[in-house]
Amino acid sequence: MDLSVAHDKLIKYITDRVHLNATEIEVIKEKFHLRKLSKKDYFVQTGSTNFQQGFVVSGALRVYYTDPKGNEHVMYFAFSDWWVGDLAGFHFNEAATLSVQALDESYILEVSKEDIEDMYIKVPALERLFRIMAQRTLAVLQKRFLLTISAHAEERYKELLQRHPGIEQLVAQHQIASYLGILPESLSRMKKKLYVSSPNKK
Amino acid sequence: MDLSVAHDKLIKYITDRVHLNATEIEVIKEKFHLRKLSKKDYFVQTGSTNFQQGFVVSGALRVYYTDPKGNEHVMYFAFSDWWVGDLAGFHFNEAATLSVQALDESYILEVSKEDIEDMYIKVPALERLFRIMAQRTLAVLQKRFLLTISAHAEERYKELLQRHPGIEQLVAQHQIASYLGILPESLSRMKKKLYVSSPNKK
DNA sequence: CGCGACGTTGATTTGCCTCAACGATTGTGG
């Protein structure tokens, strides 16, 4: 993965959403640094106070929470063109409660909170971009929250498959169970039940 | 409740967070319209396509979701200085999936999506304010989501009491149960259990 | 006053967890 190719991908992502002039593009390129993660490497770990955000250029990652009992809960999976980081920690300057780990070799354009604040001044369009992104992410999280409290695991599983076809080829089953908020054993039993009662096989 | 008092409250809220000049203040005052809600009146109802947001000047409201089975789930309660509206519908221009209902007589400064978009141009500081608000709301919702999937109802109940002391005097018990994601019967049993095992009474 | 909304209590059910065991696959160090 080449730095300029990564930068071009980021600039395309941004200019698809807001207008930038040539100077602004240069400012942005200076601030985002390419980082390679091997499988199982961490981009952010619980307790970190680095406050960075990352734009995923390629690869696959999981963003998860480790609760006080030590159980891990997947918040979301991230692929090309997604953003990763601990938003709560980032916003409140608190130690990260989330971790971000590569599920495969991944390339990420990393930016520090300081540099983002600096860019808000030098590139006002980013203020707009990040407002829109925050509002959209908020709307998406709200939907996920409402589904989680109103529907059983089986319904949430079907919704996931519908919203993200092919996810089962990309991430392991126990990661999907974690995303759904159930144990791997429960997902295994659920799939068996769905398969037996409605055998859409061969 | 007087319009100019309400406007002053809003302007104080905003200028506590970002800088405004006199002209900008006038633009904002023109866009926010005062609305009185009696107890049980709705500010937003499921299916609405008005895309308005509201700044709560006084009173108390509940923001809730009605699932396909007809069960209501309280997203949050709103009091003075909070914002209410269906953020998902607002952002995606979809019919509202949330409802906002007054629990007591309330006064709200209402603004349409159109006028907000207009203000982003005339008052750039609002772009920043709404970015910050969206990011903070997102961080708060993330914490709520993570607590919901990782902790039992009893722990969530204690967290609510700690974060919002006095909530039990402001809203009915079945509303609190709905916020916690459990049935009124379950909350009743839980309180009984907590009371018996740890009688902090007289 | 009378009705409806609210909170409580009881009996039973259920969705998912916990703990345990066991093949199958994957990965790795010698």
Added chain:
DNA sequence: CCACAATCGTTGAGGCAAATCAACGTCGCG
């Protein structure tokens, strides 16, 4: 490159938190 270990998915037995269904007393209010 193979042998062994670790990880993963599956299956079983039993348990628990909260839902469901039902009944009933109390209170506030039209």
